[in-house]
Amino acid sequence: MEQLAFGVLALLTLGAGFGVITSRTVFVSALWLVLSFVGVAGIYVLLGAHFLAVTQVLVYVGAISVLVLFAIMLTRDLMAEEHPQNKQWVLATIVAGSVFGTLATIGYTTDWALTWPRGAAGVASTSTETAASSGLGSSAVEAIGRSLMSEHLLAFEVVSVVLLVALIGAIVIARD
Amino acid sequence: MSMLLQESSAMRERLMHLLAGVLPEAWVGTGVVIGMSLLKATAIVLVIQIGMLYATWLERKLIGRMQDRLGPNRIGKFGLLVPFADMIKILTKEDITPRDAHSWVYNLGAILILPPALVGFAVVAFSSTLIAADLSVGLLFFFAIASTAVIPIFMAGWGSRNKFALIGAMRAVAQIVSYEIPQVLSLVGVLLLAGTLSMNQLVGSQGPLPAPGAEGAVLPGVWYIFLQPIAFVIFLLATTAEIERTPFDLPEAESEIIAGYHTEYSGIKFGMFYLALYFATIAAAAVTAMIFLGGWQPPVPAFLIPESGPITDFMYNSGWLWMTIKTVFLVMVFMWFRGTLPRLRADQMMAFCWKILVPLSLANLLVTGLLANLLAPLASPMAYLGAFVVANAILLGITLWAVRRWRERGSSGDFVFEVQPAAAPSGVGGGD
Numbered sequence: 001m002e003q004l005a006f007g008v009l010a011l012l013t014l015g016a017g018f019g020v021i022t023s024r025t026v027f028v029s030a031l032w033l034v035l036s037f038v039g040v041a042g043i044y045v046l047l048g049a050h051f052l053a054v055t056q057v058l059v060y061v062g063a064i065s066v067l068v069l070f071a072i073m074l075t076r077d078l079m080a081e082e083h084p085q086n087k088q089w090v091l092a093t094i095v096a097g098s099v100f101g102t103l104a105t106i107g108y109t110t111d112w113a114l115t116w117p118r119g120a121a122g123v124a125s126t127s128t129e130t131a132a133s134s135g136l137g138s139s140a141v142e143a144i145g146r147s148l149m150s151e152h153l154l155a156f157e158v159v160s161v162v163l164l165v166a167l168i169g170a171i172v173i174a175r176d
Numbered sequence: 177m178s179m180l181l182q183e184s185s186a187m188r189e190r191l192m193h194l195l196a197g198v199l200p201e202a203w204v205g206t207g208v209v210i211g212m213s214l215l216k217a218t219a220i221v222l223v224i225q226i227g228m229l230y231a232t233w234l235e236r237k238l239i240g241r242m243q244d245r246l247g248p249n250r251i252g253k254f255g256l257l258v259p260f261a262d263m264i265k266i267l268t269k270e271d272i273t274p275r276d277a278h279s280w281v282y283n284l285g286a287i288l289i290l291p292p293a294l295v296g297f298a299v300v301a302f303s304s305t306l307i308a309a310d311l312s313v314g315l316l317f318f319f320a321i322a323s324t325a326v327i328p329i330f331m332a333g334w335g336s337r338n339k340f341a342l343i344g345a346m347r348a349v350a351q352i353v354s355y356e357i358p359q360v361l362s363l364v365g366v367l368l369l370a371g372t373l374s375m376n377q378l379v380g381s382q383g384p385l386p387a388p389g390a391e392g393a394v395l396p397g398v399w400y401i402f403l404q405p406i407a408f409v410i411f412l413l414a415t416t417a418e419i420e421r422t423p424f425d426l427p428e429a430e431s432e433i434i435a436g437y438h439t440e441y442s443g444i445k446f447g448m449f450y451l452a453l454y455f456a457t458i459a460a461a462a463v464t465a466m467i468f469l470g471g472w473q474p475p476v477p478a479f480l481i482p483e484s485g486p487i488t489d490f491m492y493n494s495g496w497l498w499m500t501i502k503t504v505f506l507v508m509v510f511m512w513f514r515g516t517l518p519r520l521r522a523d524q525m526m527a528f529c530w531k532i533l534v535p536l537s538l539a540n541l542l543v544t545g546l547l548a549n550l551l552a553p554l555a556s557p558m559a560y561l562g563a564f565v566v567a568n569a570i571l572l573g574i575t576l577w578a579v580r581r582w583r584e585r586g587s588s589g590d591f592v593f594e595v596q597p598a599a600a601p602s603g604v605g606g607g608d
Contacts, residue, residue, distance in 0.1 A: 001206055027334055028281065034327055054316045062323025063353070069330050070349060073342075141313060141373060167357075171530050 006046055013039030026072050034065045051141050188212055216308045220297050228454040229259035235511045242515035266450075269443035274336065277440065282335030285328045286445040292325035293455035299375045300462045303472045303495035304385065307376055314375035315367070318463055319360060322418065325456070326352050329427070332449075333437035344436025348427035351417055351525060355424075358533035359414035362407040365544035366400045366467060369560075379466050383473030384481070385492060397478075397557040401468040403564040406540050406571055408468045410533055412509075415464060417529070419456040422514040426522055461506035465499065469506075472499045536575055543567050 016039060019032035037060040044053035148156050188208060195207040233248065233255065240247025248255030273279055299314035301307040311317050326349050333345020367373065370381045380386045382399050401408045417424035428436035438449040465471055472495030474481065481491050520528065547563055 025278075028278075031281070031327070031331065050311065051313050051316070054313045054320045058316065058320035058323055062320060062326065062356075066326050066330070066349060066353060069327070070346075070353075073330075073334070073346065167534065171534070175531070 002046060006043070009039050009042040009046065012036075013043070027069070030065065030068050030072055033068065034061055037061050037065060049140070051144060187215065191215075213308075220308060221294070224294070224297060224455060224458060227458055228451060229263075231454050231458060231507060232262070232450075233259050234508070235514070238508065238511045239515040242512075263447075266447040267444055271445065272440075272442045274338070274440050276337040278335045278337065281331050282440070283445070285331035285335050286441055286448045288328035288331065289325070289448055289452045290455070292321055292328070293452040293459060295321045296459045296463070300459070301376050301379055301466060301471055302499050304376065304380070306496060310374060310376045313373045315363070315373045315378065315467075318375075318459075319356075322456075322459075323352075323356060325452075329437050332441070336437070336440040338440050340433040340435075341437050341439045343433050344427045344439065347433075347522060348420065348437060350522075351420070351424060351427065354526060354529045355414045355417035355533075358410050358529060358537045359418060361534070361537040361541060362404075362410040362414065363467065364541050365404050365407050368541075368544055368548050369400070369403060375466055375471075379471035379473060382470040384478035385473055385495075398561050399468065399470040399473075402561060404468070404540070404544065405565075405568050406536065407544075410537050410540070411468070412464060414529075414533060415460045416510065416513060417525070419453070419460050419510075421453075421457065421510055423517040423520050424525060425519060426525060429519060457507060457510055458503065461510065462499070462503045464506050465502035469502045470498075471502070472496065474498055475501070532575075532579070536571075539571060539575075540568075543571055 013036050016032045016036035020029045020036065023029045023032060037056065041053045041056040041061070044050075044056055191211045192204060192208050195204050195211065199207050236258075237247040237255070248258040251257040251261050273282060296318045298308045299311055299318050301310070329348045329352075330345050333341045333348070336342075366378075370378050372378055372381070381397070383397060420427055426432075426436075428438065433439070438446055441449060474491040475498055476491065482488050544564075547567055551560055551563055
């Protein structure tokens with residue numbers, strides 16, 4: 001059952017990714033990207049990382065892809081048919097190839113053993129119903145919160161300052 | 177409805193019995209899980225669908241009364257069959273796809289508009305046991321799903337190849353993305369006090385009845401509307417903007433841009449947008465009721481409920497009734513907004529969000545954080561209540577003083593509450 005679900009989700013993610021690079025309209029590419037993000041969120045659910053899955057939907061599907069769509073709408077002639085092709089494919093191949101190579105190397109060399117107890121990370125084996133009623137996922141949120149406030153405190157504070165600056169910047173721009 | 181839930185385990189038995197005859201043994205467990213999920217989903221959709229039909233009737237009736245009209249009164253007693261006549265009409269209309277439209281983006285937009293409004297009901301607790309999925313991250317799940325509603329709106333606006341549709345979609349996205357910030361920020365204070373993201377536990381922390389699975393009594397034990405009144409107002413306004421109801425219905429302002437992003441849709445495709453609007457309204461009302469009005473908790477303070485007896489049983493056992501009353505009340509508040517408030521201009525809408533709601537919700541978060549830390553050793557509902565009421569009153573006073581000062585100095589020409597003669601007149605009641 002889990003294998004089957006993983007297969008479907010992986011196919012969805014990869015197929016949508018393929019759609020991103022093959023469709024001829026930038027707007028449709030962006031829509032494929034959204035579907036690909038949804039597939040990744042589904043894989044997080046299978047891994048028992050419910051919090052991460054919900055955050056993925058909230059941040060990537062609900063916010064980042066909307067920004068992408070918005071940027072496309074503001075910068076392109078929307079009523080015109082377009083065929084986004086240019087002569088940069090050599091450069092694009094080099095950049096994409098090296099990024100993929102780096103990620104694949106990291107993925108292959110990392111030891112994927114769980115770094116915290118399985119109970120805390122949520123459960124993958126039982127059905128969602130029992131996981132929800134026993135509140136196991138809740139301790140995952142707690143564990144993430146604790147590690148953010150202890151181990152990664154500096155990074156957390158820096159990120160929050162950056163976000164605050166962005167908010168104030170938006171307000172300043174809105175005032176002009 | 178609560179009867180249905182008590183039947184749930186019996187239904188599970190019967191389903192297992194049925195499937196055992198059809199499926200191989202290894203698949204029966206999976207089959208039962210899927211079957212029960214389907215049954216739950218069907219029950220929710222049926223209830224919400226009927227709720228939606230009568231929400232349209234209620235809206236016409238209420239706004240009619242507010243405007244000194246009678247509202248629908250011809251088909252059935254009090255016009256009660258009007259929603260069904262509407263359904264028949266909408267199903268028999270001609271189905272049109274404009275020649276220049278991007279056909280699959282256009283059609284898919286009308287289909288995908290529904291799931292974001294519907295899936296959120298999975299974490300709505302109709303009573304302490306009547307909840308489809310009591311996710312540990314339930315609150316976050318609801319807002320994550322709701323935030324995806326932007327994408328089908330974008331698809332509809334872009335796929336239609338119509339300037340008005342595109343303008344409507346742009347307005348919708350700018351509005352939804354902006355108002356998401358105060359909407360979620362205003363909830364952080366509540367989450368600080370509750371210490372949980374599960375919907376059921378959140379309701380359980382607001383009253384005498386603990387949620388199933390909670391250990392002992394959970395503080396603060398008071399509805400969050402009393403502890404966080406400012407957060408409630410911010411949340412209600414931001415939610416009105418999120419579901420695009422008047423006065424925040426600029427994306428479909430019919431006096432300016434025809435019908436916004438669904439200008440080009442007809443028949444049942446338009447029906448989908450109409451359905452999604454009402455589903456989102458009911459979902460927003462239900463979630464607001466759960467977060468701020470105590471959800472399935474009895475609507476009476478704990479010290480007024482007798483120790484035992486038939487009244488006590490009725491108060492504690494009819495959570496679904498309290499939840500329904502609170503939800504319908506909030507739906508009526510949304511309709512009341514629509515009946516009384518004129519539509520905002522686009523710049524007023526943005527200024528109101530970024531200049532008032534966002535700073536106020538940040539200030540509220542700061543005050544809540546400080547107080548929650550200071551009050552932790554006291555730990556009694558009354559101490560919480562007193563301290564938060566005083567703090568919120570002070571915060572409200574400072575805000576009103578700042579707004580007045582701002583208006584007197586006239587530092588910003590586009591002040592939000594200043595109704596200018598050229599402002600668009602409201603188009604109340606014409607949107608159906």
